[in-house]
Amino acid sequence: MKKRKIELAVISDVHLGTYGCHADELIVYLNSIQPKKLILNGDIIDIWQFSKRYFPASHLKVLKKIIGMASKGTEVHYITGNHDEMLRKFSDTSMGNFKITNKLVLNLDGKKAWIFHGDVFDVSIQNAKWLAKLGGYGYDILILINSFVNWCLAKMGRERYSLSKRIKNSVKGAIKYINNFEKTAADLAxxxxxxYVICGHIHQPKKERYENKHGSCLYLNSGDWVENLTALEYSFKRWRIYHYNQDKLSPFFVDEDLKEMDLNELIASITDKGLDIETIAEVIEEKKTKKS
Known part of the structure; x- marks a missing residue:
């Protein structure tokens, strides 16, 4: 299978070493892309909850895949988060194409992107780390329970259900925290x-433009690979949120933006065998109609 060539991919909150990590799905995703830069935006390895008793082969394969991508020319930036904060002592370390840092600033087609994990905004981590760690264990248990619930639902032929999302969306404190997090990041940017300001940490994928009296910026969050299975992709001067459960291995531009692309750009972006041929035909025919 051919890989999708993209400028930049951002993933965060993989939490390797925990029961909730969807390592197999992440490997499928990484196998489907060929980015010039891969940004690992924190909490890739969950050192807080690391246990010798649980680190499956699939989790090791993710690390091997990332190292393999770096060895083949992809520029990999590992930005540290709170769950892998032990790596912060190695900040600014480089090993070939693999770099460890606490934050990153990139120039993307003349625009500045500010990338960091986001735990700096979390008061519980700054002032009561033991409480944050306890919450991490509680979240892992909730994911385990959710896995069992979804297994039962699958047996009954019903759709999957996310307990954690339900809790986040129904608890006013959680909603307020997420809104404050996003606004603070955008205002600082x-x-x-x-x-652009690009974060992880809150497991809430998002792409939204924020404005205040001083200006505007695009806030982006890469989500996670525990419940949302999402990533950020940048190509042709645009950002999109990749949803594994919705997009699978669909190409980068299977949406309304196709209509705005130059035909040569469109053809260059089509590298996946699973592309819907009817979609291509419709877009190309529309291009021809506009020209005539």
Whole structure:
């Protein structure tokens, strides 16, 4: 299978070493892309909850895959998060194409992108780390329970259900925390003249433009590979959120944006065998109609 060539991919909150990690799905995703840069935006390895008794082969394969991508020319930036904070002592370390850092600033087609994990905004981590760690264990248990519930639902032929999402969306405190997190990140980015601010940490994939009296910026969150299975992709000067459960291995531009692309750009972006031929035909025919 041919790989999709993209400028930049961002993943975060993989939590290797925990029961909730969807390592197999992440390997499938990484096998489907060929990015020039791969940003690992924190909590890739869950050192907080690391146990010698649980680190499956699939989790090791993810690490091997990432190292393999670096050895084949992909520029890999590992940005540390709170669950892998022990790696912060190695910040600014480089090993070939593999770099460890605490934050990253990139120039993307003349626009500045500010990338960091986001735990710096979390008061519980700054002031009561033991409470944050306890919450991490509780979240892992909730994911385990959810896995069993979804197994039962699958047997009954019903759709999957996310307990954690239900709790986040129904508890006012959680909603307020997420909104404050996003607004704080965006306001700081605008204050420092960044065009994009890219975070992880809160397991909430999002792409939204924020504005205040000083300007505007695009806030992006890569989500996670525990419950949402999402990533951020940048190509042709645009960002999109990749959803594994919805997109699978579909190409980068199977959406309305196809209609705005140059025909040569469209053909260049089509590298996946699973592309719907009817979709290609419709878009190309529409291009021809516009030209005539």
């Amino acid at each position: 605008i204050e420092n003249d960044y065009d």
